[in-house]
Amino acid sequence: MRNNQVASAYRNLQQQICNALETADGSAVFKTDHWEKEIGHGFTMVLAEGDAIEKAAVNFSAVGGQVSNRMRKALHIDDGEDYFATGISSIIHPNNPHVPITHMNVRYFQLSSGKAWFGGGIDLTPHFVDREEARWFHQQLKAVCDRFDLSFYREYKVWADDYFYLPHREETRGVGGIFFDHQDGAAEANFKKFFGFTQALAEAYPKMYIELMNRSRRRSFSEQEKQWQYLRRGRYVEFNLLYDRGTKFGLESNGRTESIFLSMPPMASWTYDFQPEKGSREEETLNQLKKGIDWING
Numbered sequence: 001m002r003n004n005q006v007a008s009a010y011r012n013l014q015q016q017i018c019n020a021l022e023t024a025d026g027s028a029v030f031k032t033d034h035w036e037k038e039i040g041h042g043f044t045m046v047l048a049e050g051d052a053i054e055k056a057a058v059n060f061s062a063v064g065g066q067v068s069n070r071m072r073k074a075l076h077i078d079d080g081e082d083y084f085a086t087g088i089s090s091i092i093h094p095n096n097p098h099v100p101i102t103h104m105n106v107r108y109f110q111l112s113s114g115k116a117w118f119g120g121g122i123d124l125t126p127h128f129v130d131r132e133e134a135r136w137f138h139q140q141l142k143a144v145c146d147r148f149d150l151s152f153y154r155e156y157k158v159w160a161d162d163y164f165y166l167p168h169r170e171e172t173r174g175v176g177g178i179f180f181d182h183q184d185g186a187a188e189a190n191f192k193k194f195f196g197f198t199q200a201l202a203e204a205y206p207k208m209y210i211e212l213m214n215r216s217r218r219r220s221f222s223e224q225e226k227q228w229q230y231l232r233r234g235r236y237v238e239f240n241l242l243y244d245r246g247t248k249f250g251l252e253s254n255g256r257t258e259s260i261f262l263s264m265p266p267m268a269s270w271t272y273d274f275q276p277e278k279g280s281r282e283e284e285t286l287n288q289l290k291k292g293i294d295w296i297n298g
Helices: 002-025 069-075 131-146 152-163 188-216 223-242 245-252 281-287
Strands: 031-037 040-048 053-066 082-094 101-111 116-125 176-184
Touching (some): 002 040, 002 082, 002 188, 069 245, 131 152, 131 176, 152 176
Antiparallel strands (some): 053 082, 082 101, 101 116
């Protein structure tokens, strides 16, 4: 069955990601929490207080049950009485403010009506935007996308700009990446294509992050820069609580609360009416949190 095939592959990828991050950090190890509820089960894996990583979480779940009215409304489901969903979600919050936050999610959703779809994405949230770093990150994502469809990067990059956006702040969450959802996985050809694509993204994710992490993990920083990191984490929290689809689905489907809020940073702050100094890196970063930036060619 496709359910078992996808869930098994995603669970293996979760373990691969954790092994790669543990090795790269070189200090802390992931703790595994295998949970079970009436809707299914999952493995929540968390690394804390590492050498380079302050908190990393990689969550796998495989759940199913009856489609509730709240789920129909939240996920725009118009048919099918029962559902199955499986996926991996990950977040990494570094110690050093010169190292970016990153997020990855891949997921598969299937209805008893026969409809099925894939979704996911990867994005980068620097505390200080570095254009060369952003260019390299987007080049890596485009290379993965191009292996499956030359239109993917162009379309999914725009989708990410629109999705990872804080309208009340009029700023993007970071330098974006790719995002996609409800990509048809019912037809056999589409299933193979998107199943392969989501696996390739999950495989590339730790490699990309480890490269970026190692570039700046030993870089010195000031207390002012650390406070700015906390402020930017606050923006991250705002997005995840207000707009993140994974958070909404987890809550609407009666998922496991501790696993749903894995993405939250260990420390964040909100400063009233913060105004960066003119000409500072903080001001420069805010000026680049815009939709539509061509990070590769710009």
